[in-house]
Amino acid sequence: MPALELSSLSKSFHTVAALKDVTLTVEDREFLVILGPSGCGKTTLLRCIAGLEYPDAGEIHIGDRCAYSARSGTALSPRERSIGMVFQNYALYPHMSVWENVAFGLRMRKTGKGELGERVARALQMVDLEGFEKRSPKTLSGGQRQRVALARTLVTEPSVLLFDEPLSNLDPKLRVGLRSQLKQIHEQTGATSVFVTHDQNEAMILGDRVAVIQNGTIAQVDEPRRLYHYPVNVDVAIFTGNPHTNVITGQIHQSDERVLLIPDSDPYCFLPLPDVFRPHAGASVTVCCRPEDVELVADPADDEGRLEVIAFNPEAGRAVVHLRLGNDPRQVLAVSSTRELKHIKRTANAGIRIIRGNLYTGETGFLLGSFGQPAIPQRVHRQIRQ
DSSP states (O other): OSEEEEEEEEEETTTTEEEEEEEEEOTTTTTEEEEOOOTTTTHHHHHHTTSSSOOEEEEEETTEEEEEETTTEOOOOOOTTEEEEEEEOOOOTTOOOOOHHHHHHHHHHHHHHHHHHHHHHHHHHTTTTTOTTTTTTTGGOHHHHHHHHHHHHHHHHOEEEEEESSTSSSSSHHHHHHHHHHHHHHHHHHEEEEEEEOOHHHHHHHOOEEEEEETTTTEEOOHHHHHHEEEHHHHHHHTTOOOOOEEEEEEEEEESSSSEETTTTOOTOOOOEEEEGGGTTTOEEEEEEOOOGGEEEOOOOGGOOEEEEEEEEEETTTTEEEEOOOOEEEEEEEEEETTGGGOTTTTTTTEEESSEEEEEEEEBBBBEEEEEESSOOHHHHHHHHH
């Protein structure tokens, strides 16, 4: 049985629709990441699951219990849902010690003294805060405060853990350390976890699956690797790119020998496409590809297109090369070895070959097909034909 099921959830604030017909299933013990930009509805979704907001329509099931149903009028309180939530701003009581903050939830439940002490000690051990019991929150670092907030949630032993961007206030080094710790704690507790973030790296590292939310709707739910290689539309492709997704719009043309993409921003640049796209000749499309899937050609032939080299950033045996394609304000990024850069100079021209990428229809922006490795699975082919 799934740990959490959301069916057709909708929520509006006055005239603003925060959630629109959201349906989502989270399996038992799964670590699901909800990824999206600010204002897309991800925190509202989390608050609806926790019972801090009530949807206008839809149903929420936690395990075998109905936590909310607009149709039947069921609406369990947050306390009745067996939910634990870790907030972005820690929300610690400044007048209480670390031990008292962690024990607060159990005291409210009138847990016996012996059991309370054991559970608080176990929770502090999970987050590596033994010896901090008597410390005040104001004497702790940001990372330590977030671990106290996490221990306070874990100590109640909820069946579902909710995380509302808990690492966003921390510096990069602390974030990396706490990511690993969160994953370990998830495996130790066996709880189901739903983690909200706007950070693509964080989502790909933590999630068993990632749900991308856009303008209040779920655009795609998939394993991190599939989400990265096969985004369902152009917006998802752009948002999941780090540092950048190459977006090239143009038309498909065919000759007797080749199928080509001619970019709108440079009609003299010809980018070869596989023969599978020959039936789409004349169509307006968008190609999205990651920088590591773009190969630089230091001395391009006349029909390989010529892009101006704007800049390159060498690092650890490779470099990200920034190029300008015609009059397109968006740069094209390619990853090259530093050895190859010896033949490329700033303001010079270089060619590109797209090793793999995804094609999207110009009208709707939905996935038309993919080319290159990794090979597109059969089930995606079936989706494209529908």
